[in-house]
Amino acid sequence: MSFGWLAPLLLALGACWAAATRKSAGQVGSILLSAVLLLLFAPVGLESALIFVDVTPALFAVIVVSTVLALRRWKQRGLVNTVSGLPNLSALKANKAGRDKALIAARVLNYAEIAAALPPEQERQLVDQIVSRLRVGAPDRTLYEGDGGIFAWFEEPELPFANHIEALYALFRNPARVEGQSIDLAISFGVEIGSGRSLTNRLASSLVAAEEAAHDGLKWKYYDPEALEDASWKLSILSQLDSAVDKGEVWVAYQPKFDLKQRKIVGAEALARWTHPEKGPIAASEFIAAAEQHDRIGKLTDFVLEQAISAAAIVNRKHPGFGIAVNLSARLLTDRSLVLRLGAMMARHHLSPDLLTLELTETAELAGSGAAFDMLSSLRDLGVTIAIDDYGTGLSTLDYLKKIPASEIKIDQSFVKTILDNRSDLVMVQSTIALAxxxxxKVVAEGVEHQGVLDALVDMGCDVAQGYIIGRPMSIDSLTKRLSADRRSSVA
Structure with missing residues (x-):
């Protein structure tokens, strides 16, 4: 008796359907392997009973389906997070339907620290709790998980999801519990509404927004499209700065320093300023910090020193004893040629070394000993004055003060501005003046903006004041006119 090929084929197709509906790779493999073994060995037994079947079409069907399922699983394996089973960020980037939707990223800020202390099975429990919270109010939401506690999903751009994100943020105030252990989760959210860019770029933008929200102490933040322009600007700022010095875009402003006993301006601090032809004035904190961080501060400092020494020499022809102060990065204390260059500048402009003050901010570079202290000693031997800038914000210890060969201490404005309202700052300033x-x-107080603060500093015996009430940073011409006017008024 012959049953032909239809019966085995129907059996094979049933097995293939059962395998295709299973999620577990182990179950799929077991079903298909059982079907193959059955098709191979069952005909042997049936032939002994004179029953004949053709299993060739059935075997072919099982092989085809097995191949398709294997390829599909292999492809999906690269699109699934191995810990949670959620689609990963590669799957998000491949989701063409998300191009017209808003993209929201959530970053669990302390995830790496927590995961490092948990075994794999407990990390899975933690992820499940995070996912359950992110799906509150939207149980069918497709979440994508990346490494290091990154989660993302798409939303319709017209939906008012701001309140929803804030509600999700509130949920994470309650600690997660894993195996009876309470775990605090810190989270921030970033939103990219949709800009027509690739999903890869949009995801990066939403993550940047989440980072900025965490940095600014916010629950969530929109991605600012102008951030791309700012990022490009920051990448090129150093090369543009070098060029700006050569083109004359960088100039030096001078802020007066007022002697509280003589009641007159006795000097000024030289401050670098950059007026960009397209962006206008660039904040000094932006370009100076970038130059310091990337060891590109040397050229800018030499420019400011040259300009400041030249200006001081010119002013001293009419107003003898006028001093000039210039900020010096501690990174330059390893520059062995600094003393020679500085000496040459003062000789070229005929400025007495005692009229130049180099202000150094308290930094780790000055905390130890060695080359930095040798350089400071060489500068002091040259005759210039060394000042500790921003005193009170860094390494303010007695040992530090003893080691640094400084003749002047400049109290940071964060303490000076509030001495009338904050007793702690008042005591800090008083004790610093007495100690110095x-x-x-000598003691210089910076950031003096009100008459009451100026009067208080006089009562404390402070030597010099600097701030807006004395004068804002100005050009050398304006400063010279100011000095001449003050001199005429004092004579009158």
């Missing part, structure tokens, strides 16, 4: 004087050092 006991060590034979």
């Amino acid at each position: 004087h006991s060590l034979g050092r």
Whole structure:
């Protein structure tokens, strides 16, 4: 008796359907392997009973389906997070339907720290709790998970999802519990509404927004399209700065320093300014910090020193004893040629070294000993004055003060501005003045903006004040006119 090929084929197709509906790779393999073994060995038994079947079409069907399922699973394996089973960020980037939707990214800020302390099975429990919270109010939401506690999903751009994100943020105030252990989760959200860019770029933008939200202490933040322009600007700022110095875009402003005993301007601090032809004035904190961080501060400092020494020499022809102060990065204390260049500048402009003050901010570079202290000693031997800038914000210890060969201490404006309202700052300023004087050092208070603060500094015995009430940073011409006017008024 012959049953032909239809019965085995129907059996094979049933097995293939059962395998295709299973999610577990183990179950799929077991079903298909059982079907193959059955098709191979069952005909042997049937032939002994004179029953004949043709299993060739059935075997072919199983092989084809097995190949398709294997390829599909192999492809999906690269699109699934191995810990949670959620689609990963590669799957998100491949989702063409998300191009017209808003993209929201959530970053669990302390995820790496937590995951490092958990075994794999407990990490899976943690992820499940995070996912369950992110799906509150939207149980069918497709979440994508990346490494390091990154989650993302798409939303319709017209939906008012701001309140929803804030509600999700509130959920994470409650700690997660894994195996009875309470775990605090810190999270931030970033939103990219849709800009026509690739999903890869949009995902990066939403993650940047989440990082900025965390940095600014916010629950969530929109991605700012102008951030791309700012990022491009920051990448090129150093090369543009070098060029700006050569083109004359960088100039030096001078902020007066007022002697509280003589009641007159006795000097000024030289401050670098950059007026970009397209962006206008660039904040000094932006370009100076970038130059310092990337060891490109040397050229800018040499330019400011040259300009400041030249200006001081010109002013001293009419107003003898006028001093000039210039900020010096501690990174330059390893530049062995600095002393020679500085000496040459003062000789070229005929400025006495005692009229130049180099202000150094308290930094780790000055905390130890060695080359930095040798350089400071060489500068002091040259005759220039060394000042500790921004005193109170860095390494303000007695040992530090003893080591640094400084003749002047400049109290940071964050303390000076609030001495009338904050007793702690008042005591800080008073004690600093007393300590400096006991060590034979002069004290300069910066950030003086009100008459009451100026009067209080006089009562404390402070030596010099600097701030808006004395004068804002100005050109050398304006400063010279100011000095001449003050001199005429004092004579009158």
